[in-house]
Amino acid sequence: MVSPSRNESVLGDQLSATLRSLGLHERPILGGNHRAIVADRFFDNIERLNAGRIPGGTLSLSERDNLLASINNLNRFDAAQNLTARSISARKDDGGSMELVLVSEHPDENEFTFAREVQAAEVGHRYDFIIFLNGIPYIHIELKGRGVGTTSALEQFERYNKNPPGGLFNFTLLLVASDDTQTEYIINNAVRGVRDVARWANHENKKYLKLDAFAESFLNPSFMQEYFRYGILVSPDEKKVYALRPYQYHALVSAIRKMERSLTSNNEDNSLNSWAFHSPGAGKTMTGYAVARQAAAKKNRDGDSHYRKVFVVSDRIAIDEQWTTEHSRFTIDGVGAARPESSAELARCVQSN
Numbered sequence: 001m002v003s004p005s006r007n008e009s010v011l012g013d014q015l016s017a018t019l020r021s022l023g024l025h026e027r028p029i030l031g032g033n034h035r036a037i038v039a040d041r042f043f044d045n046i047e048r049l050n051a052g053r054i055p056g057g058t059l060s061l062s063e064r065d066n067l068l069a070s071i072n073n074l075n076r077f078d079a080a081q082n083l084t085a086r087s088i089s090a091r092k093d094d095g096g097s098m099e100l101v102l103v104s105e106h107p108d109e110n111e112f113t114f115a116r117e118v119q120a121a122e123v124g125h126r127y128d129f130i131i132f133l134n135g136i137p138y139i140h141i142e143l144k145g146r147g148v149g150t151t152s153a154l155e156q157f158e159r160y161n162k163n164p165p166g167g168l169f170n171f172t173l174l175l176v177a178s179d180d181t182q183t184e185y186i187i188n189n190a191v192r193g194v195r196d197v198a199r200w201a202n203h204e205n206k207k208y209l210k211l212d213a214f215a216e217s218f219l220n221p222s223f224m225q226e227y228f229r230y231g232i233l234v235s236p237d238e239k240k241v242y243a244l245r246p247y248q249y250h251a252l253v254s255a256i257r258k259m260e261r262s263l264t265s266n267n268e269d270n271s272l273n274s275w276a277f278h279s280p281g282a283g284k285t286m287t288g289y290a291v292a293r294q295a296a297a298k299k300n301r302d303g304d305s306h307y308r309k310v311f312v313v314s315d316r317i318a319i320d321e322q323w324t325t326e327h328s329r330f331t332i333d334g335v336g337a338a339r340p341e342s343s344a345e346l347a348r349c350v351q352s353n
Contacts, residue, residue: 007145153177
């Protein structure tokens with residue numbers, strides 16, 4: 001009988017090989033202070049992405065210390081807000097401030113790497129795998145012996161959650177647990193429950209339970225960038241981050257693809273119409289909100305809004321109220337929402353700018 005630790009080691013070697021085949025560079029952390037090494041690599045990426053924004057192209061020692069101190073003061077939600085906004089404010093030596101890019105809007109400028117057995121804190125908190133996005137700990141993966149289930153990995157996440165390592169590790173958005181027969185992911189909120197655990201599936205709802213299949217679908221760099229752009233929603237109202245479930249994500253991306261095609265197609269193209277079905281309690285309001293947000297943000301070739309208005313139509317007051325609540329939980333840059341109470345008010349909303 002193979003011991004669980006041996007099983008995990010073999011599974012880890014297989015995952016390393018899969019990640020390398022997908023184009024992720026392995027950057028081992030061997031000895032020394034792991035947190036300091038992670039910080040150094042983070043600053044290397046900050047300087048790479050912000051060469052034109054940093055005076056002289058390099059952060060001074062005091063600027064590094066100030067930025068790291070600011071990050072240490074962030075809670076997980078504030079860190080998630082900065083990461084999903086793709087930038088963070090930093091203080092310069094002259095007393096001014098500069099906005100530094102964390103994640104580029106240009107996919108080819110972003111770099112995914114991974115490391116094994118990362119010591120995130122001086123005591124405990126040794127992570128099986130961390131996937132880094134531009135040097136930022138982005139996804140934390142815990143592996144368990146093949147066939148023993150993911151419960152112990154999820155419990156491990158909860159132990160870490162009670163005493164989080166802080167610092168750059170507050171940026172970690174996603175947690176993945178796998179025993180190779182079951183693979184699950186969960187958003188890294190300070191408060192989370194069983195309902196937050198999800199299993200990844202393709203657009204035909206085929207679940208990727210085996211680790212290599214999950215990795216090939218979910219952990220390849222092009223998909224991770226797309227999911228980061230579309231699949232993560234931040235709710236300032238609740239101080240919480242949401243990760244779309246597979247069916248929500250695929251419905252959203254399908255709608256986005258049709259929106260993009262509509263930019264170059266005539267208005268008579270019926271193939272651009274689409275619909276999505278969710279069963280009760282499956283999160284249809286959030287999916288609808290995510291689609292509306294992307295439609296509101298869509299620009300045409302001249303840089304203007306492609307859709308002057310986005311309409312949400314419901315067949316009963318309860319759904320209308322649910323939608324309004326959902327909208328207030330999230331933010332749409334520069335986009336407001338109106339809820340007409342009469343036909344005359346609706347007409348004014350339609351005609352207004």
